[in-house]
Amino acid sequence: MNLPGPELSAADVFARIRLLRSPGIGPVSYFQLLRRFGDAAAALDALPDLAARGGAPYRPISADQVEAEIARLHAAGGGYLFHDSPAYPRLLSALETPPPVLTWRGDLSLLGQGAVALVGARNASAGACRLARDYGAALAARGYAVVSGLARGIDAAAHRGALAAMGQGGGTIGVIASGIDVTYPPEHAELQEDVARRGLLLAEMPPGTEPLARHFPFRNRIIAGLAAGTVVVEAAPRSGSLITARLAAEAGREVMAVPGSPLDSRSRGCNELIRDGAILVQSADDIAELLERFDGPSRLKLREPVWAGMDAHSAHFAPEPDDDDCPAEIAHLLGIAPVATDELIRQSGASAGAVQMALIELELTGRLIRHAGGRVSLA
Incomplete structure (x- = not known):
């Protein structure tokens, strides 16, 4: 298997792929979980408890499925490129939600x-x-x-x-x-x-x-x-x-x-x-x-929002460690109309880290939908 760099072991790669492929995990929650728990293995261990606090049982994707994916990629002659690899392109990493991992073939x-x-x-x-x-x-x-x-x-x-x-x-x-x-x-x-x-x-x-x-x-x-x-x-x-x-x-x-x-x-x-x-x-x-x-910003004036199904909220948020075990009570603030995460922080009076952990809990249980521009709603 092609590893993205010497800083990641095969076990690290396996855990990251398993975390990202698990139900309810998108780019935003993936990055937040890595920052919250330090590595993918610790985040995987925490998922059942997080989902239980959100009110539902949870099971990550099976190890067999991850092994099958890695074997299939290897058979195709491909490799994984993670967001923190030295080879990851600088411009792509500047997006609000860069892909946590890409598969690649070639040069x-x-x-x-x-x-x-x-x-x-x-x-x-x-x-x-x-x-x-x-x-x-x-x-x-x-x-x-x-x-x-x-x-x-x-x-x-x-x-x-x-x-x-x-x-x-x-x-x-x-x-x-x-x-x-x-x-x-x-x-x-x-x-x-x-x-x-x-x-x-x-x-x-x-x-x-x-x-x-x-x-x-x-x-x-x-x-x-x-x-x-x-x-x-x-x-x-x-x-x-x-x-x-x-x-x-x-x-x-x-x-x-x-x-x-x-x-x-x-x-x-x-x-x-x-x-x-x-x-x-x-x-x-x-x-x-x-x-x-060209040295930016773009001169194009948008007349309509970017496609509303795009998961385009910030992947660069760093939750506060003091809120690890105290997710905010925000479900009552959510409805079917998308609302900005910043608005939830303001109305709940909780810290940004507490709100983000609460959103992850809801997402793991299938109760949350993420929208463009850092907005969320109930499913």
């Missing part, structure tokens, strides 16, 4: 290069696909890692362009919504393997996971988070590419868009981005120039 050194995301429509026009391929090749030739999602249309064209120019210093990173050993769409099996063999393939979902609709916004946040800037080549309104662009803006990254005819519905998304403040680009030179001189 991890690409995570140390400057990166630009190229995204767009799956049913893209032939002209837009050619443009994406040309952009991918030109940016890879300049030494950039071209990031995209291995989808049909613009994504595939961007990857193919970057792969064609890899000998000139750059490369390509593919981020998928399935497990690292699952190909989607099926016709991209050869392309995905080429990206994994010559570039870098990343996944947040466990090996063997089939892609579901709810997985794609989480994949999109990784694409946006890896790159200093995101370029949308062609996109319809309310498409996944616009989610990626808005997530990039939320993260303080540059957002660029290629304009198109208002008569073509596939261009409306890009034209709306430009109207809202995204930078109009027409060449790879435009993109490179913006990335070289």
Whole structure:
């Protein structure tokens, strides 16, 4: 098994994977539990008691299931990359909720290069696909890692362009919504393997996971988070590419868009981005120039919130150790309407650490839903 660094033993890796895959544990609760208990093994031992205080029995994922996952990843030639590994990309770690662990195949050194995301429509026009391929090749030739999602249309064209120019210093990173050993769409099996063999393939979902609709916004946040800037080549309104662009803006990254005819519905998304403040680009030179001189914040003004199902609240909260055994009484303050965690702290009069521990207890018992912007509600 490929370990992320000498600081983690095989036992540490096993415990972290088991904690993250256990029921009710998402990125926010994972980070908080690690900080509260010091390591994943101690957090796992505490889960049944935490859930009992929330009013329900609890059992972590079985050790056999974790062993099967690790074996499957090893068989696929992949490894784990944890959030505190030296190889974990700096820009991705700056997100509010960086993935606690990624699985990977390929060349991890690409995570140390400057990166630009190229995204767009799956049913893209032939002209837009050619443009994406040309952009991918030109940016890879300049030494950039071209990031995209291995989808049909613009994504595939961007990857193919970057792969064609890899000998000139750059490369390509593919981020998928399935497990690292699952190909989607099926016709991209050869392309995905080429990206994994010559570039870098990343996944947040466990090996063997089939892609579901709810997985794609989480994949999109990784694409946006890896790159200093995101370029949308062609996109319809309310498409996944616009989610990626808005997530990039939320993260303080540059957002660029290629304009198109208002008569073509596939261009409306890009034209709306430009109207809202995204930078109009027409060449790879435009993109490179913006990335070289951009120092934030993003100029894109969002007209709607980032996808509301996104688990996007802070992963950088440090609970207070004095509140370890005294979670706050906050269930009566919660309803089906999302409320900010800061508001719960204010209204309960409890410390931030006590409130966060109470939220974890409710989450473990399935009574809590986390929403974008650090908001929570009852399930």
